[in-house]
Amino acid sequence: MQHGPAVRRRKLGAELRALRTRTGLTSGEAARLVGWHQSKVSRIETGASGVKPSDVRLLLDAYRVSDPELRELLLMLAGSDDGIGRHHWWHAYRGVLPPAYRDFISLESQASAMRTLETSVVPGLLQTPEYARAVTRAAVRGLRDEPDERLDALVQVRLARQEVLRARPPLRLSAVLDEAVLRREVGGPEVMERQLLRLLEAARLPQVRIQVLPFSAGAHIGITGPFVIFSFPRTSDLDVVVLDHMTSSLYLERKEDLEAYVEAFNSLQAHALSPEESLDHIAGIVDGA
Template sequence: MRYGPAVRRRKLGAELRRQRELTGMTSREAACAVGWHQSKVSRIETGSSGVKPADVTRLLDVYRVSDPELRALLGALCGAGSKDAEGSRRGWWYAYRDLLPSAYLDFISLESEASHARTLETTVVPGLLQTPDYARAVTRAALGEPPARQVEELVRVRMARQAVLGGSRPLQLCAVLDEAVLRHEVGSPEVMAGQLRHLLERGSLPHVRLHVLPFTSGNHIGITGPFVIFSFPRIADLDVVVLDHLTSSLYLERKEDLRAYASAFTTLRAHALSHEKTLEYIAGISDGA
């Protein structure tokens, strides 16, 4: 399996190589410009070793990359975020590193920097659209009644993730939901009623699009399981597909995989209800709940 950190290293390395080539510099010339051995530049560009945010900054300076958005994105791929007590740059999720698996931490970091997310869900509401009560019930079911403190910390993380749907540049989210997501009772009738109302509220946001696949749509390619496609501003080659499993996440980055899943999502969306009809559908289920 290819886990997140390796995915980020390869994506970052490939883009740094592209920026170097745009300047016409060789890897030896780039290494000389920053006072490194050529092998260090090669390891960074192939993703075979990690790279510090400060080193990325030095390379971008040498390559004369001035675009602040591009610099911020590439910095995020090497783990840059807010500063911790030691002055290292970390994302908010770093505080939960003892609680969360590394694959989940990396998923959050990708989600926080993505500009668009396309997701298929077949059993539960996407985490970015869950209410605290729903998230609490899902967490208990998934982990087999863990300690209450652990549940609350995991719910807190899930709620913190939802900040990507706010701000001046919110994540553009398009979610295709199997009807089972709406019909399967999670927690209690009251929890589900609250969750359906929340979906209607989230669905009213201009950057959130929901599409329900009714049971009547029959068999479709979505029955193979849920997935998420993250896309990043301006750099299509950074896109990645994430397949969630019970104990891990599988990251797909080959262009043929990306094309296959992008095509699958387009097909699923074509079989699903429109966003407007989806909201009507959810409202009808909510009224009958």
């Protein structure tokens, strides 16, 4: 298990090593091409040290990588600040966002697909402003003593994240929601009703799949807690599982961990209501059934 920055270094290094190998270069030959010592290439490829976006560009040029999507993804992993559009909007909120949250957003912004199990609250990408404010106020430690400006900024970030669902191409979101998510009254009855209606609206988008895991399903494999699986375009080697804790997030990158969580998510989907049945279930809660 690693924290976000370490995972990104390791994944970036592994991909750069694969690209070098594909071109038939040794690490020493690659180093000579860009004017470095061989040990620098080795440290980058093993994730032992960070790497500047400018150095990544040198390597990508040396390896004749011209695909703009792949280049942008690898530069994101290096922490590139010169991206455009939605990929780097969160830098304006550096003063209020913890590093782990910034890492999560950067991964979310570049992912092609996201699978998530939620056991307590509606996923951030599907929250209404009022619901997001209530959740943020309750979740962030000491926030009740913080100025309203900080709360406003954190809510703005949560809502800005939702742009990934409207991007071209959009993020594909598959969410399994424990029924407790729908029954827990967050922000009061009116706020909760609007949130449930928002779920019904979002579920009709072609890129969004929502399934409800009803109480009648009993104990299930996800009962130990929520998780997120990010998948990335072009290479599954960058896929990662994120586990949230009270004060930090843990990132799982090993192949066996990824396979275990993908299998768990598939099992949860099989035990959950179908998307159509889930819509009916949510509508029934709204109607008081």
